[in-house]
Amino acid sequence: MIDIGLARISNDLLVVAVLAYSLAMLGYGAEFAFSARPKKPRLVAHAAASLDDLVTAAATAPAAKHRAASSVSGSPRGEKLGRYAVGLTMFGWLAHIGCVVTRGLAAHRTPWGNMYEFSIMVTLAAVTVFLGSLIRHKLRYLGTFVMLPVVVTLGIAGTLLYSKAEPLQPALQSYWLKIHVTAAITAWGVFMVGAVQTVLYLLQERRERRLVLAEATAATVHAAEGSTLVLTTGASGGRLEGMLSRLPDADALDAAAYKTIAFGFPIWTFAIICGSIWAEAAWGRYWGWDPKETWSFITWVVYAGYLHARATAGWRGRKASFIAMVAFACLTIDYYVVNIVVTGLHSYAGL
Amino acid sequence: MTLLDPTGPTTDDALGSLSTQPTAPEEQVAPKGRGLLGTLRLGWRRLTSMRTALQLLFLLSLAAVPGGLLPQRGQEAARVQAYRTTHKTLGPFFDRLSLFDVFKAPWFAAIYVLLFVSLVGCLAPRIKLHAKALRKPPPKTPARLSRLPSGSTTWTAAGNPESVLAAAKPLLSGWRVAARTDARGDSLSAERGYARETGNLLFHVSLVLLLIGVAIGSLYGYEGDRVLADGSGFINTHLQYDEYRPGGLVTDGSLDTWTIQLNKFVATYRADGSPADYVAHTTFTPAGGKQRAVDVKVNHPLMAGSGTKVYLLNHGYAPVFALTDAAGKSTSSPPVICAPIESRNLLSRCELSFGGLPEISGRPSDLAFDIDFAPTGQLTNSLDLISTSPEVKLPTFQVAPYVGSLGHPVNVESLDYSGLQQLPKLTGAILPDSTKPLVTSLRNLPGGYRLSVVGIRQWASFQVKRDPAKKLVLLAAIGIVSGLVLSLRVRRRRLWIRAVVAPARPGSDSPRSVVEVGGLARSDQEAFRAETKTLVGALRGATGSIDPTDAPAESEGTST
Numbered sequence: 008m009i010d011i012g013l014a015r016i017s018n019d020l021l022v023v024a025v026l027a028y029s030l031a032m033l034g035y036g037a038e039f040a041f042s043a044r045p046k047k048p049r050l051v052a053h054a055a056a057s058l059d060d061l062v063t064a065a066a067t068a069p070a071a072k073h074r075a076a077s078s079v080s081g082s083p084r085g086e087k088l089g090r091y092a093v094g095l096t097m098f099g100w101l102a103h104i105g106c107v108v109t110r111g112l113a114a115h116r117t118p119w120g121n122m123y124e125f126s127i128m129v130t131l132a133a134v135t136v137f138l139g140s141l142i143r144h145k146l147r148y149l150g151t152f153v154m155l156p157v158v159v160t161l162g163i164a165g166t167l168l169y170s171k172a173e174p175l176q177p178a179l180q181s182y183w184l185k186i187h188v189t190a191a192i193t194a195w196g197v198f199m200v201g202a203v204q205t206v207l208y209l210l211q212e213r214r215e216r217r218l219v220l221a222e223a224t225a226a227t228v229h230a231a232e233g234s235t236l237v238l239t240t241g242a243s244g245g246r247l248e249g250m251l252s253r254l255p256d257a258d259a260l261d262a263a264a265y266k267t268i269a270f271g272f273p274i275w276t277f278a279i280i281c282g283s284i285w286a287e288a289a290w291g292r293y294w295g296w297d298p299k300e301t302w303s304f305i306t307w308v309v310y311a312g313y314l315h316a317r318a319t320a321g322w323r324g325r326k327a328s329f330i331a332m333v334a335f336a337c338l339t340i341d342y343y344v345v346n347i348v349v350t351g352l353h354s355y356a357g358l
Numbered sequence: 359m360t361l362l363d364p365t366g367p368t369t370d371d372a373l374g375s376l377s378t379q380p381t382a383p384e385e386q387v388a389p390k391g392r393g394l395l396g397t398l399r400l401g402w403r404r405l406t407s408m409r410t411a412l413q414l415l416f417l418l419s420l421a422a423v424p425g426g427l428l429p430q431r432g433q434e435a436a437r438v439q440a441y442r443t444t445h446k447t448l449g450p451f452f453d454r455l456s457l458f459d460v461f462k463a464p465w466f467a468a469i470y471v472l473l474f475v476s477l478v479g480c481l482a483p484r485i486k487l488h489a490k491a492l493r494k495p496p497p498k499t500p501a502r503l504s505r506l507p508s509g510s511t512t513w514t515a516a517g518n519p520e521s522v523l524a525a526a527k528p529l530l531s532g533w534r535v536a537a538r539t540d541a542r543g544d545s546l547s548a549e550r551g552y553a554r555e556t557g558n559l560l561f562h563v564s565l566v567l568l569l570i571g572v573a574i575g576s577l578y579g580y581e582g583d584r585v586l587a588d589g590s591g592f593i594n595t596h597l598q599y600d601e602y603r604p605g606g607l608v609t610d611g612s613l614d615t616w617t618i619q620l621n622k623f624v625a626t627y628r629a630d631g632s633p634a635d636y637v638a639h640t641t642f643t644p645a646g647g648k649q650r651a652v653d654v655k656v657n658h659p660l661m662a663g664s665g666t667k668v669y670l671l672n673h674g675y676a677p678v679f680a681l682t683d684a685a686g687k688s689t690s691s692p693p694v695i696c697a698p699i700e701s702r703n704l705l706s707r708c709e710l711s712f713g714g715l716p717e718i719s720g721r722p723s724d725l726a727f728d729i730d731f732a733p734t735g736q737l738t739n740s741l742d743l744i745s746t747s748p749e750v751k752l753p754t755f756q757v758a759p760y761v762g763s764l765g766h767p768v769n770v771e772s773l774d775y776s777g778l779q780q781l782p783k784l785t786g787a788i789l790p791d792s793t794k795p796l797v798t799s800l801r802n803l804p805g806g807y808r809l810s811v812v813g814i815r816q817w818a819s820f821q822v823k824r825d826p827a828k829k830l831v832l833l834a835a836i837g838i839v840s841g842l843v844l845s846l847r848v849r850r851r852r853l854w855i856r857a858v859v860a861p862a863r864p865g866s867d868s869p870r871s872v873v874e875v876g877g878l879a880r881s882d883q884e885a886f887r888a889e890t891k892t893l894v895g896a897l898r899g900a901t902g903s904i905d906p907t908d909a910p911a912e913s914e915g916t917s918t
Contacts, residue, residue: 181657262884273842280835289657291581291669291823293831294572295433296461301426308419312412319408337419345426 013113020106027099034092035150041085119188126164130157132196152203183285190278197271202335204264205328212257302341309334406479414473425460488555495536496549499854503876504913510876512911515901518869519544519857525900543858557844564837571831579825580604587676587693588815591619617643623818638818666824674698676817684806693815703745706731713764722763730756754787761804850880
């Protein structure tokens with residue numbers, strides 16, 4: 008029998024979690040706003056020997072400001088807000104866990120049998136990855152950007168995808184459910200964080216390129232005057248300048264994104280293989296090109312392409328990051344579109 | 359920069375596969391040979407390059423997209439047909455491009471075959487290289503450690519070079535270490551993390567094994583579908599399947615002749631009508647073996663021996679009818695398999711015919727019935743039959759009788775209505791646990807016949823599957839995951855420590871050495887810097903007093 012009381016508590020806890028995450032998102036954003044910008048490095052060029060020297064100097068200027076700490080240099084107020092935000096995130100995380108547990112207790116089964124429950128689990132995985140990485144690495148700058156898709160996903164889940172707590176159909180009553188779906192959900196959450204980092208990298212990389220261009224142009228102008236000049240790394244003038252100047256540099260973001268995706272890829276591979284083993288036990292074939300299987304395969308191949316791109320000359324950096332975004336798009340299609348629009352053997356995992 | 363020549367750019371050869379830069383594009387170096395041989399060599403080089411692998415991977419994922427969006431004939435032939443009828447121009451066009459059969463299409467096969475050829479062509483030399491590297495000691499110490507991409511650390515330590523290097527050895531446990539002496543002094547070369555490349559190769563080799571396993575399975579395996587009503591059974595031969603799909607190299611006589619008999623299919627439902635469990639109670643007799651009772655359930659197939667498995671797929675209802683003539687003689691029909699047209703409450707449809715009946719007034723008077731069955735039936739306002747529950751609570755039949763000549767039906771499954779004339783439709787409900795005849799008008803069928811329902815049984819459909827290469831595929835899958843984890847998590851490192859005699863401090867006799875430490879990392883540069891710092895700190899502590907004036911100097915290195 009479904010425990011209605013527990014099911015209601017689960018719904019309430021979801022609302023609590025969403026509220027906490029939203030407030031945390033604001034908190035991280037505020038920490039950002041109050042933090043100081045990193046000091047602008049200055050290059051001093053004496054009686055410019057040649058235009059080439061200046062251009063080279065300008066081109067290597069961004070390299071000089073690297074080895075920056077990957078945390079935002081904080082003002083005390085910003086630091087406090089940041090810590091409140093982390094506290095709110097943890098509170099939301101506990102409420103989130105409570106939501107999952109009460110849902111499972113209400114339905115007398117592990118709570119991942121339909122899209123509503125999946126969305127809740129995946130966002131929980133993403134927040135867990137984020138909180139976990141905060142222990143070892145100073146990634147608080149990621150806070151706003153991870154909370155945003157989490158809140159959006161939970162919002163969609165709670166409004167459009169909501170379904171009442173129910174028992175599972177016979178086809179889903181297998182211990183493989185726990186293994187396969189856990190792995191898929193974890194990988195999804197990790198990839199979500201990786202996608203956030205990739206977007207930030209692309210924005211930062213574009214900004215740095217513009218900075219280099221601006222400096223080279225400035226050097227051209229000043230060189231004509233032939234005097235001792237001081238080049239400062241000025242603003243690139245973009246709309247996101249304020250936010251991006253407080254983030255770590257592009258290379259650091261790229262390395263972080265790669266680490267995250269490289270962590271998630273084996274988990275995703277394992278999820279697909281587990282699914283195949285379960286499919287073999289339930290349906291008699293380990294692979295049938297069911298739409299969900301097909302799109303999981305496509306996602307896997309594109310992420311494999313990303314990993315290959317990072318080891319290919321000329322493809323590292325921006326091009327590889329575009330591939331990572333395409334891969335995440337495929338993952339999103341795999342989850343939303345396949346469950347709702349396309350039907351196949353996996354369709355009971357839908358609404 | 360080569361190992362011996364400190365000037366010039368770092369090439370792949372010198373620092374080998376440890377370079378932190380991506381592999382240089384092979385296209386820049388033209389292979390030897392002109393004409394056809396040269397072109398072939400160039401082509402092969404291009405095919406096995408990373409760039410081609412990238413392009414093929416994208417092509418593969420792109421090619422799979424229509425397979426994930428459009429219905430595929432292999433799983434949903436009916437939906438493909440429906441798509442073709444609703445999209446009258448696009449449908450047949452897509453079909454000609456094999457977009458409804460993407461994964462069996464030759465162009466899809468071409469992509470993955472090319473990808474695997476590229477893979478194997480790249481793997482073979484890399485396996486050889488790695489095998490060699492596993493046997494060789496770590497490479498010679500570069501002449502100028504300060505020119506390494508992450509620079510080097512130099513300081514002056516107490517003790518002569520031998521004692522310094524001896525102190526360094528225990529710090530390098532877990533590394534493969536080689537001591538050398540060259541023109542510049544004594545040094546240690548250390549390397550570790552070979553498992554990264556081993557894992558990488560294991561992963562890619564497992565992919566090839568996976569493909570081989572899939573190919574063997576599809577050539578030597580088979581698949582068969584069979585519907586069984588309660589009380590009937592079949593023998594595992596190609597003749598007794600409703601649908602039989604053998605692999606390319608499977609011969610008809612090679613199937614194991616076991617028998618399975620469905621005794622009873624039981625479905626249990628919850629209060630709201632959703633299914634709780636499905637069980638097929640069967641009796642299984644292996645070829646030349648003893649009978650045994652086996653329950654086949656959705657996630658628990660029957661193991662029929664030699665890797666063959668029997669899966670429970672679908673189920674439905676199979677009513678048994680009887681036709682009684684005017685004299686009271688009855689003919690029973692076998693259980694009539696009714697196919698569900700609505701999956702939740704199992705509203706089903708079936709056909710029934712009785713042939714060879716005596717003619718009436720010289721005209722053929724065989725009887726046929728088009729039947730709709732609802733386990734718990736209800737009539738809508740427009741007198742359509744719907745079912746409100748999958749359980750048999752109020753079995754209701756809607757029967758459209760036909761009389762005439764049965765003709766020669768095209769297949770066993772459907773009647774040829776061309777020679778038949780329809781009589782008025784009738785609906786009748788049967789109370790549970792009774793075999794009361796349908797509404798009385800069905801008594802007055804031409805020829806004085808009466809149709810009645812004798813019982814309501816269930817049917818279950820089974821899929822038999824044999825895949826001889828399943829274990830190989832599973833093994834390959836395990837290799838894929840373990841290889842992947844190793845190749846992404848293990849850190850490959852090279853480290854060099856050089857100790858050169860340094861002039862003694864004025865006024866003291868104790869020997870001193872200038873120590874230089876530098877290394878290369880394949881991945882995770884930041885962590886490597888931290889690791890090196892720790893090692894340097896430990897080595898400084900191990901080599902005697904740390905003189906604050908002898909702080910280690912770090913060179914920036916040549917990394918961009």
